[in-house]
Amino acid sequence: MKDLKTVMSFTIKDMIKRKSFVISTILILVLIVIGFNIPNIIKAVKGEDQGDKLLVIDRQNEFEGTLENLKQMNLGYDIEIASENYTDEQIKEKIDEEEIKSALIIEPENQTIKVRYLLKNTTMMEQVPETLQRSIQSLYTNLQIGKLGLTQEQLQSLTPNFNFSLEQTEEQKASGNVFAMMILSLVLFYAIYFCAYQVSSSITTEKTSKIMETLVTSTSPRTIVLGKTIGIGIVGLIQMILIVATALISAKLFLEPGMIESLLDMSNVTPYLGIITIVYFILGYFAYALLYALTGSTVSKPEDIQSANTPVALLAVVGFYLSYFTMMNPTSELNGFASLFPISSPFCMPFRIMMGLASTTDVMISIAILVVTILIIARVAIKIYSNAILNYGSKMNLRDLIKMARDKNA
Amino acid sequence: MGLILKEVKKNYGEKKAVDNITFSLDKPGVFGLLGTNGAGKTTTIRMLLGILKKDGGEITWNGQTVERKHVNFGYLPEERGVYPKVKIYDQLMYFAELKGMKKQEADRAIHEWAKVLKVEEYLPMNAEKLSKGNGQKIQFMTAVIHNPELIVLDEPFSGLDPVNTEILKNVIIDLVSKGKYIIMSAHQMATIEEFCTNILILNQGKTVLQGNLKEIKDTYPANRAEIDVEQDIRSSIQKYDLTIENEVNHHYTIKIEEEEKVHQLLRDLVENKIKVNQFEIKKPTLNDIFIEKVERGVK
Numbered sequence: 270m271k272d273l274k275t276v277m278s279f280t281i282k283d284m285i286k287r288k289s290f291v292i293s294t295i296l297i298l299v300l301i302v303i304g305f306n307i308p309n310i311i312k313a314v315k316g317e318d319q320g321d322k323l324l325v326i327d328r329q330n331e332f333e334g335t336l337e338n339l340k341q342m343n344l345g346y347d348i349e350i351a352s353e354n355y356t357d358e359q360i361k362e363k364i365d366e367e368e369i370k371s372a373l374i375i376e377p378e379n380q381t382i383k384v385r386y387l388l389k390n391t392t393m394m395e396q397v398p399e400t401l402q403r404s405i406q407s408l409y410t411n412l413q414i415g416k417l418g419l420t421q422e423q424l425q426s427l428t429p430n431f432n433f434s435l436e437q438t439e440e441q442k443a444s445g446n447v448f449a450m451m452i453l454s455l456v457l458f459y460a461i462y463f464c465a466y467q468v469s470s471s472i473t474t475e476k477t478s479k480i481m482e483t484l485v486t487s488t489s490p491r492t493i494v495l496g497k498t499i500g501i502g503i504v505g506l507i508q509m510i511l512i513v514a515t516a517l518i519s520a521k522l523f524l525e526p527g528m529i530e531s532l533l534d535m536s537n538v539t540p541y542l543g544i545i546t547i548v549y550f551i552l553g554y555f556a557y558a559l560l561y562a563l564t565g566s567t568v569s570k571p572e573d574i575q576s577a578n579t580p581v582a583l584l585a586v587v588g589f590y591l592s593y594f595t596m597m598n599p600t601s602e603l604n605g606f607a608s609l610f611p612i613s614s615p616f617c618m619p620f621r622i623m624m625g626l627a628s629t630t631d632v633m634i635s636i637a638i639l640v641v642t643i644l645i646i647a648r649v650a651i652k653i654y655s656n657a658i659l660n661y662g663s664k665m666n667l668r669d670l671i672k673m674a675r676d677k678n679a
Numbered sequence: 680m681g682l683i684l685k686e687v688k689k690n691y692g693e694k695k696a697v698d699n700i701t702f703s704l705d706k707p708g709v710f711g712l713l714g715t716n717g718a719g720k721t722t723t724i725r726m727l728l729g730i731l732k733k734d735g736g737e738i739t740w741n742g743q744t745v746e747r748k749h750v751n752f753g754y755l756p757e758e759r760g761v762y763p764k765v766k767i768y769d770q771l772m773y774f775a776e777l778k779g780m781k782k783q784e785a786d787r788a789i790h791e792w793a794k795v796l797k798v799e800e801y802l803p804m805n806a807e808k809l810s811k812g813n814g815q816k817i818q819f820m821t822a823v824i825h826n827p828e829l830i831v832l833d834e835p836f837s838g839l840d841p842v843n844t845e846i847l848k849n850v851i852i853d854l855v856s857k858g859k860y861i862i863m864s865a866h867q868m869a870t871i872e873e874f875c876t877n878i879l880i881l882n883q884g885k886t887v888l889q890g891n892l893k894e895i896k897d898t899y900p901a902n903r904a905e906i907d908v909e910q911d912i913r914s915s916i917q918k919y920d921l922t923i924e925n926e927v928n929h930h931y932t933i934k935i936e937e938e939e940k941v942h943q944l945l946r947d948l949v950e951n952k953i954k955v956n957q958f959e960i961k962k963p964t965l966n967d968i969f970i971e972k973v974e975r976g977v978k
Contacts, residue, residue: 275776283765479760483821485730486754487777659725 272488276496277503280471284504294508298515305519321370324363326351328376335412344400346371357387364389373401382409450620451596453546458589458616460550464505465557465585466578468498469565472654473574476566481658490655495647498558505554506547538623545632546619552639553615556646557585563650566657584612592617599624609635611642680741681705682727682829682860687736689722696722698884699736704829704877709851709861711871711892714881715973720864721757723881724831727862728752740829751778753827755819757834757864763807767798767817770806771824778825785824792820796846811838819847829860836870848873868966878965880972887972892965899963904933904941907957912948919944935960 284290303310323346325336336350349369360372364387371388384405386397396402414427475481484493564577591613595604599621607613608621614635621627627635682704689697697719704710714720725731727738729745738745762770768789775785793799796816801809809817815838822830835851836844851874854861865871871878872892879889888895906912907930916923916933919940925932935941941960948955963971 271779272777275773279769279773282769283762287764475762478763479756479758480762481760482730482756482758483754483760483774483818484777486728486752487774487821659730 272492273496273499276488276492277500280497280500281504283471284467284501290504294511297512301512301515302519302523305516305523308525309523321345322347322349322368324349324351324355324360324369324372326355326360326372326374328354328374331375331377331382332408332412335408338408339404342404344404346401360387373405375405450623451593453623454589454593454596454616454620457546457550457553457619458585460505460509461553461557461615462582462585462589464501464508464554465561465581467501467505468558469561469574469578469581471497471501472562472565472658473568473571476569476658477571485658490658491651494559494562494651494654498555498562502551502554502558506550509550542619542623545622548636549615549619549639552636552643555643556611556615556639557581559643559646559650560584563646563653566654588612589616592620596620599626605631609638611639614639682862683737683739684723684727685737685739687723687726687738688734689719689726689731690734695884697726697733697881700879700881700884700886701736702877702879702886702889704860704862707858707860708855708876709863709874711875711878712862712864712881713868713871713878713969714864717883718881719884720881721833722884724754724833724862724864728754728831750829751825751827753822753825753830755822755830755832755835757837759811759815759818759838761806761809761814761817764805766802767804767806767809768802771802771817771820774821775824778827780825788824788826789820792824795850796820812840812843815839816843816847819850823854827859829862830854831862831864833864834866835863836865836867868964868969872965880969882973887975888968895968896962896965899968901938901960902935902963902967903961904931904935905957905959905961906931906933906944906948906955908948909954909956912953915944915947915951915953918947930957 325339325348327336327350339350340348355363357374360369360374363369364372371386374385374387376383376385384397386401388394414424419427475484560581561578564581565574568574568577588610591610592604592607593616595601595607595617598604604617604621604626608617608627608631618627618632618635622632684703685701686699687697687701688695688699700719700723702710712720712723722731726733727745729750740750761767765773771789772782772785775788776782780788789802790799793802796819798813798816798820801813801817806814806817819832819835822832832851835847839847851861851863861874863871863874875892877890878892878895880887903924909929911929912931913923913926916931921940921944922934923931924934933941933944938960945955945958
């Protein structure tokens with residue numbers, strides 16, 4: 270136990286003293302702070318955002334002066350109603366000189382009213398913005414209805430307030446923003462994958478720098494593997510907490526209130542989800558870190574590390590995509606399977622919990638399967654590690670590894 | 680008491696890496712474990728350190744079966760290694776703690792050993808900045824820092840300059856005087872002859888020779904004569920049917936088959952009033968014995 274603590278604290282010290290680790294962590298944190306400040310930066314550069322300037326020209330006064338009402342409709346534009354009848358050339362000039370962003374020209378044509386929307390480049394647009402279309406139409410309808418001298422009831426019956434809602438017949442119901450959950454899944458994947466990869470790289474360093482023989486005469490291989498795995502895991506967890514905390518504090522400090530809530534459904538972000546996410550991070554990390562310990566120990570030369578680690582990387586990618594793609598249809602059986610399958614469950618289950626799809630029993634079963642898998646991987650990894658670390662010959666193949674795993678003497 | 684290896688075996692698949700070897704160290708001193716590359720020395724060392732399971736036989740230290748958790752051994756492996764990006768002091772402290780030392784005790788030992796091995800100034804440095812020889816001294820420190828009773832040194836002098844070799848030799852002599860058991864493996868036979876009372880020569884996993892070095896050498900008849908004179912004596916040597924193995928500035932190394940012939944040569948030289956500066960009949964060196972034993976094994 271004392272040795273385990275010694276290996277752990279040595280690993281932690283070694284990790285946090287590495288320049289690459291310090292620089293990358295600081296860089297991530299700075300990027301997060303900058304990211305949350307982007308709206309403020311844009312505001313500072315462009316001045317207070319009042320929306321893009323839109324010039325409205327009613328050539329024949331079809332709207333009889335009621336266009337001023339557009340300004341009260343919160344359409345996201347800084348609207349100016351033209352006081353004079355600009356020609357198309359004059360309008361184009363204004364747009365080119367960026368005096369205005371766009372213009373809406375209203376003029377009668379035969380029996381219809383033609384509304385042209387002018388802007389510099391239409392590549393990103395398929396049609397005139399729907400909000401503008403609707404507002405113009407309703408403004409004109411109201412103008413004409415007002416002329417009919419209808420009673421209040423008649424007016425109401427003509428403009429009913431429809432309340433559209435979307436409902437499903439299936440009993441299991443997913444709630445929450447799939448986009449936000451995907452981010453959670455992606456963050457979990459990268460956190461688990463990169464932390465676990467460190468274990469492999471740390472073991473290979475020990476092997477290629479020939480320190481291994483001194484190390485295994487000082488303590489048992491089991492202590493080395495577990496101490497190293499736990500040590501790097503603690504550093505990874507602290508790094509993840511640091512990132513999440515920086516993100517939360519930045520959101521609170523730099524974003525306008527309500528901005529996050531308008532993008533994500535925060536009602537699903539509960540302490541329970543936080544704990545479960547940390548539990549799955551730890552378990553997922555252990556599963557992949559121990560696999561990486563296994564592959565790392567089979568390598569004698571630094572140039573072989575990539576190829577030795579490929580199978581684990583593939584497994585992680587398959588696990589991740591299995592959960593990622595089934596998220597598009599979270600109530601599907603495949604997504605349920607992904608939340609139980611040990612290579613994908615760490616990336617999938619927190620998502621299902623956030624979507625309100627996983628019962629406590631599901632979570633317990635998923636964790637139990639993952640823990641059993643970790644114990645099996647740990648047993649095999651420590652056995653192979655014990656045998657492989659003293660092998661400085663050619664790269665080992667699968668047959669050698671199976672033989673080592675079966676070796677009762679190791 | 681001491682270390683006993685009895686009929687120890689290890690196979691790698693079909694290959695017998697170590698085949699029934701038996702030896703013991705019953706009192707403090709240096710034991711020489713010799714062999715060509717791949718003879719089974721490292722495998723034997725790993726088994727006696729408890730980091731490799733044996734396939735048969737018995738290894739005991741002070742009557743107790745050797746297992747990693749029971750033994751307090753020190754080991755300088757042939758493959759030298761240090762953590763390149765970790766401060767020397769930190770890695771010495773790491774290994775000392777793993778070997779059960781308390782921080783204060785380890786700190787004292789690190790500074791004491793650094794002083795003896797003249798590496799004090801390197802303690803705050805990262806290991807990647809060290810020269811090969813200094814790196815080796817640091818690794819030697821990891822082997823002895825915890826004051827082990829049995830120390831295994833695999834090629835301790837390779838890569839050291841003459842000054843550092845002398846420092847390390849004195850340290851080894853000092854360790855023996857303090858009652859330590861040392862197993863030394865080396866390719867330089869002169870080093871082994873200097874330190875070891877008992878030796879074992881391995882070839883292809885088998886013991887080809889073992890015992891007290893002096894006794895072994897006594898069983899071999901003299902095989903060379905060294906004669907240092909001031910003039911050319913080739914004709915005299917040829918007269919007695921002797922073979923010149925080497926000649927530098929009238930210093931002759933002559934192969935002996937019958938010792939009497941060399942005595943006749945000496946008499947001849949004296950009678951002819953040739954000034955003889957040195958005349959020595961020599962027993963075979965350990966190097967000669969080693970090559971003879973290994974070559975015979977190959978044949």
